[in-house]
Amino acid sequence: MLIKFKTHNTMKKSVLFFAAFATFVSMNINAQDVYFTKNAKVNFNASPAEPIEVIDAVNNEGTSFLNTTKGEIVFAVLIKGFRFERALMEEHFNENYMESTKFPKGDFKGKIDNLSEVNFSKDGSYKVKVSGNLTIHGITKPTTADGVINVKAGKISATSNFSVKLADYKIDRPSVVANKINETVKISVSANYELKK
């Protein structure tokens, strides 16, 4: 009886130790597998096939987090942070199309579907499929996009190109400007991640 109790106790201790160790390890991993950036570049082009004037803008202040073990990726930009060549176009973009006071940011929350094909600890260029929810103009839609993840000397960068339809996000395109603005807007994203400390 006494012996039995003793064994049990050692067992308990070792299991506890294991648990503590595992928790410690898992926490350690958690701290090391989150990457982030505050200056991701988001570009869009809404010019029609034969542009009367080019409609494009860039935002260099995108924020993004990437969890390399879980394959989760999130992205957000302030709509007012998009810079146009023409100030008036920028004003109209914010005032009339994006209503950026009401809907100040656009974001994406999703995951890498083929995470197993990406080796974050080995240099290389990995094609990824990303799926998740894209929120623009206050409207959230499930979206998928193709992208590329580059790993070089421990640095991770990601790029992706995809398109959205204005109508899907209830962005009005009045008939007077129908030939000036493309119904489908091309978006490109690029981010150079750093380890989140």
Add this chain to the structure above:
Amino acid sequence: MKQSLVTFIFISFFSLSGICQPDDLSKMLEEEMGNSNEPDYATATFKTTRLVNGHTNEQVAPGVLDFRIGHRFGAFNTGVYNFFGLDQASMRMAFEYGINDWLMIGAGRSTYQKTYDGFIKAKILRQQKGKRNVPLSINYLGAMAVKTLKFSNPENTNYFTSNFFYTHQLIIARKFSESFSLQVLPTVVHRNLVEKSIDEHDIFAIGVGGRMKLSKRTCVNVEYFYQINKPRDVINSLAIAFDIETGGHVFQLAFTNAAAMIEHAFITQSVGRWDKGDVIGGFNLSRVFTLKDPRKKGTKNEDVQSK
């Protein structure tokens, strides 16, 4: 017993590692977006730099040239003979330019008394939220005008400087909501020459103006200037305009009792009476040209947009 203990630890281990997982990134994102240091400025308080005749707190963006044509017909009550005023026309043509984020300049020529005018407008305070909360914006407008109409008494000793007019104005504006903005404009107009010695050289006035959006691209503006020491035979200026925005330019359809479109003239020299139908119709047209791409610093004029 052993089994249950292992299961318990297993579960607690999972839940522990789970704590900082699923919505973790979203939370981090929210936090990161939340502590942005960028002030959130109120933009597009008004559609353009003018409400009707008078200025708004809006300024032309840096590196942007605004070509403006203001056109006023004759008074409506001149009847069918003058085709309700459409036979007559008075205009102001101007080039206005945004030097930097807070300063703009402009120069124009009006047919009204053959007047040349120039002005500077500067932002003193910007309505903003975020790091600092500023409830309103304040701009300063300094304008000068010289009328080049021939002197009515050529036999008198006339000085060129007699034709000078100066306006100093503060534009205190607030965007209350997406569709409603209001501004108050304390103004002083100095006239170098007045008709009679009892006339005052300095006229003090307070302007009030507001806009209400009718749709995303149209709005109605009302503007009234009350003169504190109003000169004889002059009416306070009241004007209404409809802004219609069409891509690269703003079209303003105006109804006013003022024939002129420059500060000293429409504030202190308007004579039309709204109640007598002495109303002048007209329009303001603004077309902007981007001379410098704000995304490329130090860009020269070679990439002038000429559309």
